[in-house]
Amino acid sequence: MINWFRFASPASFFPVAGHLARWFAVLAVPLAAAGLWLGLVVAPTDAQQGDAYRIIFIHVPAAWMSMFIYLIMAGWCAVSLTLNARLSAMMAQALAPTGALFTVIALWTGALWGKPAWGTYWAWDARMTSELILLFLYLGYMALRHAIDDVRRADRASAVLALVGAVNVPIIYFSVQWWNTLHQGATVSLTAAPKMASIMLIALMLVTFAAWFYAIAVAMVRVRAIILERERRTSWAGPLAGAAR
Amino acid sequence: MSEAAEQPRIERGAWPGVAWAMRRDLRLALRSKAELGVQLLFYAVIVTLFPLGVGADPALLRALGPGVLWVAALLASLLSLPRLFAADFADGTLEQIALSPYPLPALISGKILAHWLTTGVPLVVLSPLLALQFGLDSSGLVALAAGLLLGTPTLSLLGAIGAALTLGLRAGGALLALLILPLYVPILIFGAGTVEAMRAGLGTGGELSVLGAALLAAAIGAPLASAAAVRIALD
Amino acid sequence: MLEAHDLAARRGDAQLFSGVSFSLGPGTALFVRGPNGSGKTTLLRILAGTTEPAHGRLLWRGEPVGPFHPVLRACAVFIGHAPALKDELTIEENLASLTMLQGAHAERTAMLDALDAWSLLRQRTLPARVLSQGQRRRVSLARLRLLSRPLWLLDEPASALDDAGHITLCDALAAHLAAGGIAVIATHQDLPVASGTHQTLLLA
Numbered sequence: 194m195i196n197w198f199r200f201a202s203p204a205s206f207f208p209v210a211g212h213l214a215r216w217f218a219v220l221a222v223p224l225a226a227a228g229l230w231l232g233l234v235v236a237p238t239d240a241q242q243g244d245a246y247r248i249i250f251i252h253v254p255a256a257w258m259s260m261f262i263y264l265i266m267a268g269w270c271a272v273s274l275t276l277n278a279r280l281s282a283m284m285a286q287a288l289a290p291t292g293a294l295f296t297v298i299a300l301w302t303g304a305l306w307g308k309p310a311w312g313t314y315w316a317w318d319a320r321m322t323s324e325l326i327l328l329f330l331y332l333g334y335m336a337l338r339h340a341i342d343d344v345r346r347a348d349r350a351s352a353v354l355a356l357v358g359a360v361n362v363p364i365i366y367f368s369v370q371w372w373n374t375l376h377q378g379a380t381v382s383l384t385a386a387p388k389m390a391s392i393m394l395i396a397l398m399l400v401t402f403a404a405w406f407y408a409i410a411v412a413m414v415r416v417r418a419i420i421l422e423r424e425r426r427t428s429w430a431g432p433l434a435g436a437a438r
Numbered sequence: 439m440s441e442a443a444e445q446p447r448i449e450r451g452a453w454p455g456v457a458w459a460m461r462r463d464l465r466l467a468l469r470s471k472a473e474l475g476v477q478l479l480f481y482a483v484i485v486t487l488f489p490l491g492v493g494a495d496p497a498l499l500r501a502l503g504p505g506v507l508w509v510a511a512l513l514a515s516l517l518s519l520p521r522l523f524a525a526d527f528a529d530g531t532l533e534q535i536a537l538s539p540y541p542l543p544a545l546i547s548g549k550i551l552a553h554w555l556t557t558g559v560p561l562v563v564l565s566p567l568l569a570l571q572f573g574l575d576s577s578g579l580v581a582l583a584a585g586l587l588l589g590t591p592t593l594s595l596l597g598a599i600g601a602a603l604t605l606g607l608r609a610g611g612a613l614l615a616l617l618i619l620p621l622y623v624p625i626l627i628f629g630a631g632t633v634e635a636m637r638a639g640l641g642t643g644g645e646l647s648v649l650g651a652a653l654l655a656a657a658i659g660a661p662l663a664s665a666a667a668v669r670i671a672l673d
Numbered sequence: 674m675l676e677a678h679d680l681a682a683r684r685g686d687a688q689l690f691s692g693v694s695f696s697l698g699p700g701t702a703l704f705v706r707g708p709n710g711s712g713k714t715t716l717l718r719i720l721a722g723t724t725e726p727a728h729g730r731l732l733w734r735g736e737p738v739g740p741f742h743p744v745l746r747a748c749a750v751f752i753g754h755a756p757a758l759k760d761e762l763t764i765e766e767n768l769a770s771l772t773m774l775q776g777a778h779a780e781r782t783a784m785l786d787a788l789d790a791w792s793l794l795r796q797r798t799l800p801a802r803v804l805s806q807g808q809r810r811r812v813s814l815a816r817l818r819l820l821s822r823p824l825w826l827l828d829e830p831a832s833a834l835d836d837a838g839h840i841t842l843c844d845a846l847a848a849h850l851a852a853g854g855i856a857v858i859a860t861h862q863d864l865p866v867a868s869g870t871h872q873t874l875l876l877a
Contacts, residue, residue, distance in 0.1 A: 274666075330620050332616065333613075336613055336617075337613065340609045340613055341607060353599075353663060357663055368623065368624035375631060375634065454776075462770055466759060466762070470761060525759075529757060530754070530755025530757040531757045533753060537723065538775060538776065539743070539747045540774070540776065669741055673740075
């Protein structure tokens, strides 16, 4: 049995993170290439939306990842609060910028899709509005971390915030959906993606996995930097941190 | 003589804790009435700014009214939230509160209750008057007030979490707004929705039930989260 | 009854102290001394339970106690640097409020008695806003008389006190130790306490 707790110390996780970063980066590239080729080149043109719909091969994986990463981040926050574990807090800190990036990509590509498909960049539909609020939740987490000087307090306060946010995400989503049906009626809906041919589904899956592996790789790289920054006073990290500068 | 035998019984229950905190905070608030007045004035000013910004077309104002009044209530609530913990944090009282034998969530609930009584309730009372500027009829006014009555305590409860998390930070008020406004969105939607439902002749039962449920959930969860945040800030 | 094992504390990146251990039985006073910034306040806050130590354990009556442990909150009274007074309330109201916060009953004669012992009887209706530093310190210390707690944690209690206040403080400490209480006091000054066993801890 592997003693997983051995990796709970930043010092022993540091090299592991390096290996994981390399592996997942290497895996992400072919997946992304394959998925994007299938989606952008091979998949048939849509009867109603022409080629503009192809942006969903970036939009949908980005949106899924933005929500998935928030859940994982909140999970790490829960672990860090209950087990008082520093490395878990660092993982959450490492994930947040990537999650925010995916949210921005989802919003951006959603707007780019909206214009050719329905004539407007922003239609205040339920999913996009919830996505925007999710971006605020990410930014709030990062802003709170940034505003607190003491690292330990920053870890714990932002963890509480992330958990409160995670609990509220479904509530916010359903209330925005309700609001949308109340005010917009049955007009445009960006959820009405073209019917999925199986090749499109495969392409979506491939790009989603690529995004997921990319996120892991980037998070590993970032957590290594965070570890070095925090542990720079120790004997093992000092020289590495100095060299990294 | 052994001090264990000498030590008198200590009160530790939750309700006495709520009562202590509420009574003290109410007394403190009533002795600095100027602060309360400013917040109400702020509410009135924001509400008045909207027609100045969008024009005085009665139909437009009637459509905008509930939303404007609710957004203004959110912003006025945000303005008063730092006051919840900041003064106690600065003079060392918050530390004593956290070290009290009373459960910290109970003490915080008392503070939030006092906060709502001094900021939320005046808002609820003033809002029908301001709503007249937007041409709401009497049933609309009732729906608005009922929504605010159920919604403003939740705003205080959720806001307390943000106030506790941002205790003593430089960025203070703006950061608090960024953290709390996403959480306020459901309250805003259903609160303004209460008036819309009344207008559409649908009856307000659904929206008010949701607001009531949110209040219940917040009343249980927010003091716990705030207590955790206060302890983190005191560390 | 109060035992500390190998306590260590950090502030930010810097190590404040480490390897602090002591054992205090009934009637013992521990005087914590050291230069500014050596961590005296942090140690007291660890004992009070507001701060978690970077390392080490704390035991009260044999039971391990962590931050904000309910047993510690019921058995200890912590008086820190800040007097914890509300400017808008009078001396009397402040004292009553702080006493009730700790779960005790602020009975009127006992309160007047405590105010008298600390020479605050005449000023008891003044709002805290107008008090001097020394008077604030006295109000803060007055509640020691109203709360019968076995453990006193005092951070620089003598600061801003005049000679008379100094004497009252030492008398209060002596009475507390004689009754079997424990006190941990961070202090720059010498506090001649007439009873109990004394230990000194120097934080370098």
